[in-house]
């Protein structure tokens with residue numbers, strides 16, 4: 001039996017998802033912008049071909065956008081996340097140990113006595129199923145370690161001969177692959193280290209992997225040594241099937257338009273509380289205190305500046321929206337000042353602990369606590385499939401505090417009112 005790692009990576013994911021429901025955009029350049037429509041965060045191959053890069057500011061590429069008729073989208077994370085989930089569902093039909101590494105990447109650990117050719121065929125089948133069912137193209141890299149799987153993934157994506165699936169079949173190929181692979185592109189090395197390496201004449205992954213262990217440990221710590229060993233084919237990084245729980249949770253956002261009214265800030269804070277509370281419940285944590293912060297726009301020197309935050313104790317350890325919101329609102333009212341234009345607000349919780357062993361005191365209203373807990377278990381169940389239930393205060397105020405996103409595509413797959421309609425007349 002041999003253990004292999006596969007990485008499945010979606011090609012130009014956000015841009016590809018945007019194209020699924022827009023067949024008119026096939027083979028056309030598409031870019032996707034950051035939260036506030038300022039920066040290019042993702043782009044299709046056609047957009048790369050006309051010279052646009054990730055990180056470009058929208059106003060700087062306006063000429064290119066016009067000349068090449070580039071289609072510009074605001075980012076629609078609801079839609080991307082839903083596609084990500086669907087792809088994961090397909091992969092889980094074939095494999096048990098699946099690690100969701102990012103919204104568009106998955107690691108799989110696969111122990112088998114199948115031949116290299118058989119494994120390649122299985123991977124091709126998954127690639128085709130995802131393409132048929134979800135309409136997204138993926139590249140699959142396969143190797144004995146995660147780091148090498150990432151290397152092979154690059155070849156699967158860039159080298160047409162592989163047709164999207166590249167398996168590290170022998171040591172011959174290992175050398176060949178690492179000889180031309182830039183050291184700075186190796187998973188875990190990173191850009192700042194790559195400059196460091198170049199200064200010492202190390203430019204390829206192969207050179208890095210051949211450095212001696214003492215030198216590696218001294219210059220790049222145990223992490224660098226681990227990466228080099230992974231490149232040599234020695235497994236050092238395991239699957240992370242259960243990502244570690246977060247110790248602090250923060251949810252904050254800038255507003256598309258500045259806010260001056262307390263009621264509008266409350267609507268924003270309520271939405272942040274909801275996100276924080278959902279994260280708490282997902283990792284089965286509760287918190288004993290909650291913080292709120294507000295700030296004006298520091299770049300607008302012409303406006304009165306204000307920043308404040310406050311942390312308040314909860315009456316009991318909780319993770320339900322109602323309790324958290326009650327206290328967050330008290331905090332917000334404490335720090336709110338009129339006559340300011342608020343640009344950003346946030347909600348944060350620290351000192352989390354497990355919801356499984358909470359000790360209540362005699363004075364806690366056990367009936368109320370348990371009622372709220374059941375209520376939000378139900379809410380979570382419904383929201384996982386539909387994402388619709390919110391506390392009343394958020395209703396109707398979304399447009400005011402939401403991010404500036406003027407070019408957002410519809411939520412085709414999660415909101416029935418936004419599915420494409422066909423006119424039969």
Ligand SMILES: [Mg+2]
Nearest residue numbers: 009010011104
């Ligand atoms: Mg990708």
